[in-house]
Amino acid sequence: xxxxxxxxxxxxxxxxxxxxxxxxxxxxxxxxxxxxxxxxxxxxxxxxxxxxxxxxxxxxxxxxxxxxxxxxxxxxxxxxxxxxxxxxxxxxxxxxxxxxxxxxxxxxxxxxxxxxxxxxxxxxxxxxxxxxxxxxxxxxxxxxxxxxxxxxxxxxxxxxxxxxxxxxxxxxxxxxxxxxxxxxxxxxxxxxxxxxxxxxxxxxxxxxxxxxxxxxxxxxxxxxxxxxxxxxxxxxxxxxxxxxxxxxxxxxxxxxxxxxxxxxxxxxxxxxxxxxxxxxxxxxxxxxxxxxxxxxxxxxxxxxxxxxxxxxxxxxxxxxxxxxxxxxxxxxxxxxxxxxxxxxxxxxxxxxxxxxxxxxxxxxxxxxxxxxxxxxxxxxxxxxxxxxxxxxxxxxxxxxxxxxxxxxxxxxxxxxxxxxxxxxxxxxxxxxxxxxxxxxxxxxxxxxxxxxxxxxxxxxxxxxxxxxxxxxxxxxxxxxxxxxxxxxxxxxxxxxxxxxxxxxxxxxxxxxxxxxxxxxxxxxxxxxxxxxxxxxxxxxxxxxxxxxxxxxxxxxxxxxxxxxxxxxxxxxxxxxxxxxxxxxxxxxxxxxxxxxxxxxxxxxxxxxxxxxxxxxxxxxxxxxxxxxxxxxxxxxxxxxxxxxxxxxxxxxxxxxxxxxxxxxxxxxxxxxxxxxxxxxxxxxxxxxxxxxxxxxxxxxxxxxxxxxxxxxxxxxxxxxxxxxxxxxxxxxxxxxxxxx
Numbered sequence: 243x244x245x246x247x248x249x250x251x252x253x254x255x256x257x258x259x260x261x262x263x264x265x266x267x268x269x270x271x272x273x274x275x276x277x278x279x280x281x282x283x284x285x286x287x288x289x290x291x292x293x294x295x296x297x298x299x300x301x302x303x304x305x306x307x308x309x310x311x312x313x314x315x316x317x318x319x320x321x322x323x324x325x326x327x328x329x330x331x332x333x334x335x336x337x338x339x340x341x342x343x344x345x346x347x348x349x350x351x352x353x354x355x356x357x358x359x360x361x362x363x364x365x366x367x368x369x370x371x372x373x374x375x376x377x378x379x380x381x382x383x384x385x386x387x388x389x390x391x392x393x394x395x396x397x398x399x400x401x402x403x404x405x406x407x408x409x410x411x412x413x414x415x416x417x418x419x420x421x422x423x424x425x426x427x428x429x430x431x432x433x434x435x436x437x438x439x440x441x442x443x444x445x446x447x448x449x450x451x452x453x454x455x456x457x458x459x460x461x462x463x464x465x466x467x468x469x470x471x472x473x474x475x476x477x478x479x480x481x482x483x484x485x486x487x488x489x490x491x492x493x494x495x496x497x498x499x500x501x502x503x504x505x506x507x508x509x510x511x512x513x514x515x516x517x518x519x520x521x522x523x524x525x526x527x528x529x530x531x532x533x534x535x536x537x538x539x540x541x542x543x544x545x546x547x548x549x550x551x552x553x554x555x556x557x558x559x560x561x562x563x564x565x566x567x568x569x570x571x572x573x574x575x576x577x578x579x580x581x582x583x584x585x586x587x588x589x590x591x592x593x594x595x596x597x598x599x600x601x602x603x604x605x606x607x608x609x610x611x612x613x614x615x616x617x618x619x620x621x622x623x624x625x626x627x628x629x630x631x632x633x634x635x636x637x638x639x640x641x642x643x644x645x646x647x648x649x650x651x652x653x654x655x656x657x658x659x660x661x662x663x664x665x666x667x668x669x670x671x672x673x674x675x676x677x678x679x680x681x682x683x684x685x686x687x688x689x690x691x692x693x694x695x696x697x698x699x700x701x702x703x704x705x706x707x708x709x710x711x712x713x714x715x716x717x718x719x720x721x722x723x724x725x726x727x728x729x730x731x732x733x734x735x736x737x738x739x740x741x742x743x744x745x746x747x748x749x750x751x752x753x754x755x756x757x758x759x760x761x762x763x764x765x766x767x768x769x770x771x772x773x774x775x776x777x778x779x780x781x782x783x784x785x786x787x788x789x790x791x792x793x794x795x796x797x798x799x800x801x802x803x804x805x806x807x808x809x810x811x812x813x814x815x816x817x818x819x820x821x822x823x824x825x826x827x828x829x830x831x832x833x834x835x836x837x838x839x840x841x842x843x844x845x846x847x848x849x850x851x852x853x854x855x856x857x858x859x860x861x862x863x864x865x866x867x868x869x870x871x872x873x874x875x876x877x878x879x880x881x882x883x884x885x886x887x888x889x890x891x892x893x894x895x896x897x898x899x900x901x902x903x904x905x906x907x908x909x910x911x912x913x914x915x916x917x918x919x920x921x922x923x924x925x926x927x928x929x930x931x932x933x934x935x936x937x938x939x940x941x942x943x944x945x946x947x948x949x950x951x952x953x954x955x956x957x958x959x960x961x962x963x964x965x966x967x968x969x970x971x972x973x974x975x976x977x978x979x980x981x982x
Contacts, residue, residue: 249506259559280456291776296768307363310371311393392635431571437481465541480553517550523863584898610822625921649770657730905938
């Protein structure tokens, strides 16, 4: 009833509706470009974790400065004097401009005299010091000596820049491709143009709303990419569904007014259910306990709601104005009809449901198998292309410093508040030292220890073998001098020979946490690896709640929408198939490194931590999208005919082309983001493209009709209600399509 009224109202006020949206779009154009400046990087920490507590204790006790970036100056040939002079120029200009905010370290030249680097420190900053990067880059030399800024702040700045550039570049690429797909679908320029025009209106409006949310909430820099990616897909999908139904009604002889109202009543219902389901998936991210994912959930929900509003108001208004002109400017002789093909496919599947289910499920299982080895990690510099300046600088430091460029594992020993005053000396005593060092150096990945958290050369790391030799020679006092101790807190900085995100580094942290014990003291393990592990543990500890919320909520909504018990259960299982296939292909491509040259990423043996959780929430709602489109049409037919098999065949024939077309547009848009320059965006885009492709082909075209054939009339059974009351007013001619 509501949608009927909305359809009538939109038709009557069509010009006013279009004018309102034009004004809103103009307003959005003012605020949307400001959104990127309000988005934040980082977000891979949990404030109450052991690693954060360790870092807080170290900062409070020892007052260690926070390294925010490193200026790396490089020459192709040895040039010690020129390099040192350039470094001192950089230092003096930085100190003059930011002397009260930053602390600049002394220049350090490498043994081969081809590189000099300068450390820049600051107090902890909420934005990681990103706003210093671009101004400091202006102080770097150009010419024979090249300079680059690297470090956490620079990496985050480049991620933001690359994400923004990717978004602009991919929008330019994807929209024309989507237009070509729509031209093939509709055969006319006007029909294809309507969904394309709705995409930028929706995305721009959503970014403007996100800008205002970012004034009060921490919003991740990846909100812009993910919201735009989904906005382009959903806006085109919803518009495509409405335009198709509108054109079908016109071809059946309806007047423009009746065609608009029918399109809003039928396709509008599918869009409404779909948008609510997709929003539920996004809102499930709020239960993750991670600010980054929560902001992605908010951004995705905003984008979905905007797509819904545009679809239910602006698109019908435009269709009301266009009327029969929706078919103007034909570029194909006629619109290609695929109805008979989909009818034949539906009946072919329903004649042999069991073999179809077994073969299709087998294909999905093969695609999903690699997901058994899925491993997650917080991304490092490798998520950026090798050509990006911050990545270049980090690669130079890796080459020159080796393990000294890795973030150390921090073993922090602090006295308990209840410790007796007589025991409140230095926690790492001469008696405890040999035991601790044996435990610290027990693993082959432990290179050695250093009194500083940020070494400027390999020589500042004291190898484990030398530490053991000194202890055996009775030089324990010298070893203790390498271990900072103050106010009942001791800290051992352990440098590893492996990447901090590697499984061997994580195993080492787990070993320390389970092995090291100091009576009357608290032992905490901090550093990058420990922080990553705590983040993963906290996120995936809450993931079951996200799954429970999303699955149960979507199940209940489908139960209410279709008044069926078995259809929602089937939908949940089908969604899991698509999701597992996406996980499997993600592992195969990004974790195992296949086609890395084609996609332009550096394989690191893991998937970015947030990606599996994000994809679950998004894809569970998104793949339900096509389920809703299909079931909505099948239900229409079943209530008219009461014939389950005929309804499935007609429903698939009526929606097969539209679902395939919408999925093609989605795959084009999501697949384009697989060629982005930031790995996390690539993984999200690729995962969504694979899931949508599998869902629209194997799942909706084969598994859904096969399972609905086996369930028969029980598809429509609901406890305490039984089977639905049929309308029985369909034209008898409908049955002629059955079973030919």
